[in-house]
Amino acid sequence: MNHLRQLEDQSVFILREAYKHFDRLAMLWSMGKDSTVLLWLTRKAFFGHVPFPLIHIDTGYEIPELLEYRDRIVREWRLRLVVGQNQTALAAGMNPTMGRVTCCSALKIEALKQTIAEQGFTAIILGIRADEEGTRAKERYFSPRDHHGEWDFRDQPPELWDQYKTSFPDGTHLRIHPLLDWTEVNIWEYLQFEKIPLPSLYFDQGTGRRYRSLGCVPCTATVESTACTVEDIIGELRTTTVAERAGRAQDEGRGMEVLRKLGHM
Numbered sequence: 001m002n003h004l005r006q007l008e009d010q011s012v013f014i015l016r017e018a019y020k021h022f023d024r025l026a027m028l029w030s031m032g033k034d035s036t037v038l039l040w041l042t043r044k045a046f047f048g049h050v051p052f053p054l055i056h057i058d059t060g061y062e063i064p065e066l067l068e069y070r071d072r073i074v075r076e077w078r079l080r081l082v083v084g085q086n087q088t089a090l091a092a093g094m095n096p097t098m099g100r101v102t103c104c105s106a107l108k109i110e111a112l113k114q115t116i117a118e119q120g121f122t123a124i125i126l127g128i129r130a131d132e133e134g135t136r137a138k139e140r141y142f143s144p145r146d147h148h149g150e151w152d153f154r155d156q157p158p159e160l161w162d163q164y165k166t167s168f169p170d171g172t173h174l175r176i177h178p179l180l181d182w183t184e185v186n187i188w189e190y191l192q193f194e195k196i197p198l199p200s201l202y203f204d205q206g207t208g209r210r211y212r213s214l215g216c217v218p219c220t221a222t223v224e225s226t227a228c229t230v231e232d233i234i235g236e237l238r239t240t241t242v243a244e245r246a247g248r249a250q251d252e253g254r255g256m257e258v259l260r261k262l263g264h265m
Contacts, residue, residue, distance in 0.1 A: 003184045004190050011038075011178040012045040012165070015125070019051060019175045022123035026082065028067040028112075031066045031073075033198060035127035037187055038179055040196050042125075043077070054227040055115055055124070059107040061216040062089045063108055067228045069199045083113030110137040116173070123174035131183045132244055141180055142166055144175040154231075156243040182245055185237050192230040213244055 018025060023243075027042065027050075029035045042050050056070060074081050087095075089106040096103045116124065130139065142164050153230065168174065201211045204206040223242060226235040 001189070001193055004186065004193060007182055007186060008041065008044070008182065008190070011041050013025045014176065015045040016163065017166055018110075018123060018125060018142075018178075019046075022174060022176075024120050025125065026119065026121045027052060028127070029056055029081075029126040029197065030127075030214070031056070031070050032128060032189055033191065033202065033227075034132075034179060034182075036196060036198065037127070037182075037190055038127035039073075039077075040078075040194060041178065044206055050077070050079055052125075053082050053119075054083050055084055055112070055121075057108055057111045057115070059111070059216050060085065061096075061107075061218055062215055063201065063214065063220075065199055065201055066214065073197070080164050082115060082119060084111045086111040086114060096216075100219065103132065107216075119196045123176055125178065127179050128177050129182050129184070129187070130180050139175075139177055139180060140164075141177055142170055143175045143177065144222040145175060151204075156240040166229075167215045167257050176187045185234060188230055190236065202233070214240075 013244060027035075027038065029039060039050070039054070039078060054074075054217070058067075070081075086107055089110065094103055094106045112124075115121075128139065143250060159177075182190075199214070204210045204226050205228075208226055210225045211220065212223045212225070216219060225233075225236060227236050
């Protein structure tokens with residue numbers, strides 16, 4: 001599994017660089033496979049300890065099993081968790097029927113911005129991968145945002161020969177992406193190799209369907225699949241032609257491109 005160890009080494013290096021250079025650091029955790037692998041890598045990088053808080057953005061439409069999984073892992077791994085929620089938008093009735101971009105902007109992007117401002121975080125670590133969705137392929141490992149948290153993909157620092165820019169003007173907000181070079185298959189191979197616990201939603205429970213990507217209840221659909229083990233999923237991914245985020249409603253059209261420019265995860 002040399003390729004996994006190479007990916008692990010690179011991600012651990014980036015995590016340690018982030019911790020070295022940014023004082024007010026936090027990690028976004030959605031409880032999905034990618035951010036959970038990132039959490040596992042962080043525990044490896046810091047010898048079983050996670051030296052910064054985790055952020056979960058609760059839209060109010062979360063899958064109940066994910067919240068149960070979140071609370072169990074936080075308790076068992078002794079994690080610090082900050083839950084962000086745009087309660088004003090929820091109280092005003094914000095929901096997906098108002099438009100996916102409108103809803104995600106209010107319940108995810110604005111909630112994240114509010115949490116960052118309230119806690120004073122200057123850099124956020126995320127578990128995104130370049131192969132998952134088109135706009136993410138334009139990211140950097142250390143990716144600056146403007147003072148509104150918005151992303152200009154045309155104004156990103158070069159990262160050549162494993163040289164990363166970690167010095168930025170005061171007031172710059174950073175998004176850090178240690179999993180950028182991982183693929184979906186790499187993630188599942190690593191989950192299998194390390195025996196990392198996951199929500200059962202990723203596996204077929206006898207219905208012939210499972211979740212391939214996890215999000216809010218109204219915006220996330222299952223896919224046809226009889227995969228009930230990690231090994232089954234790896235085998236399935238080697239032949240499938242279905243996109244990973246095919247079940248995510250906000251990806252339709254240019255929805256995710258617009259959301260990411262505005263500051264989406």
